[in-house]
Amino acid sequence: MNTVIETILNHRSIRAFEDRALTDEQVQWIVKSAQAASTSSFVQAYSIIGIKSPEKKAKLAELAGNQEAVRRNGHFFVFCLDSYRHEISVELEGGDPNDYQASFESTEWFMVGVIDAALAAQNAAIAAESMGLGICYIGGLRNQLHEVAELLDTPNRVIPLFGLAAGYPSAPSATKPRLPSDHIYHEDAYPQDLERYKRQLQQYNEEISAYYLERTQGKRADRWTAQMQARMARPSRLYMKSFLESKGLPLK
Template sequence: MNNTIETILNHRSIRSFKDIPLTDEQITMIVRCAQSAATSSYLQVYSIIGVKDPVKKQKLAELAGNQDYVANNGHFFVFCADLNRHKLAAELENVPLEDIVETLESTEKFMVGLIDAALAAQNAVISAESMGLGICFIGGLRNNLPEVANVLKTPDRVIPLFGLCVGVPDQQPGQKQRLPMENLYHVDEYMQDDEQFKQQLSRYNEDISNYYQKRTEGKRSHTWTEIVTSKMTKPVRMYMKDFLNNIKLPLK
């Protein structure tokens, strides 16, 4: 096993950071590694906003659900789907907007932006963790994207997707066990045996319940399926489609 694989397998979310800002060299290296990720058709449909201003970080922390580690970390990155630059590229090539607007506003190109940003972010995470830094993804920015977009001054066709806290860890939490490989890796076709799948989930539930009991000294004993079902029965961020339509990224 090499160092890269060890870094990946040792991943865990860090929610407490020492008051040590990242250096410019560390930020540059993380962004360069993010840019080295695969990108669909060389389109590079994403941008990264580094947030240093403590006032902005505090506001984003509030918008993300009062998660204080959004404000208190070594550096805060926001990954965005970005089709604005492609509109500008067309202008540079003297191509009228009406010739590209159908593509710009397609669900496919929106998905490309999501995927490109996620791939870049994972590269950023691996590079940060390889430097001994900790990270935590922040999906809570999507709780109120209009206000997040206002804080970050993003133009039309630029969507803040998620944040990434990076810094020197001030904790060493336990690692949550992932689903067993046989639960998510299929060979040649999707596994259709639902009863076998449920049996695997039941065994996984026992492991996760034990994990929470140990982590909380008996205060929690939730299973994975209990957690998932609870999340799925509480719709969140249902304004998203209207928001995308309003910033000229309608789902078509």
């Protein structure tokens, strides 16, 4: 165990922040840490948009489902898939981007950008938490991406993926129990023992139910598998394919 691992294991989502802005130096270190993340073939297919404007934070909060963590925080980062710089790179080298559509429109290229952005964001999150800050990922930005893209003035081939609110926590929260490690980590092959698999999930249900009972003073006792069933019963953001097409990324 070391301080890095302690920071990682102490993670919890923080949704209530003090009204206290991060310094420019803090923001720079968080961004530099994000950029130090691994990137597929040195592609660096992401960009980060920092939001300082209270008006833009308020609008993004509204678009994300009226989330207070978006409106009030120390700094708000928006992580984007970015293939625009690669289009410009082709032009700088004397090429025609239209001749590279097979790459730009491939599902693999899209996955590279999403993975690059996610790796960078997690580095940013750990850097922020190492400073004593709290963070919360905001996937709700994808609720209304046309409006988010217009607000952020993102060019073609740039897709806002999620937000990261960072700041000084104003209210404590507990770490939420994760799935047991032996349900996540497998050696050499994926396990096919269905009964053992179900037992692990049932045991996890008991742990999560106990967590909610304590956290809510007996008002909730949710099972994780029930949460997942309910989540999958409500397909969300089904416009995503058409939005990607509208931004020059029709996947093939």
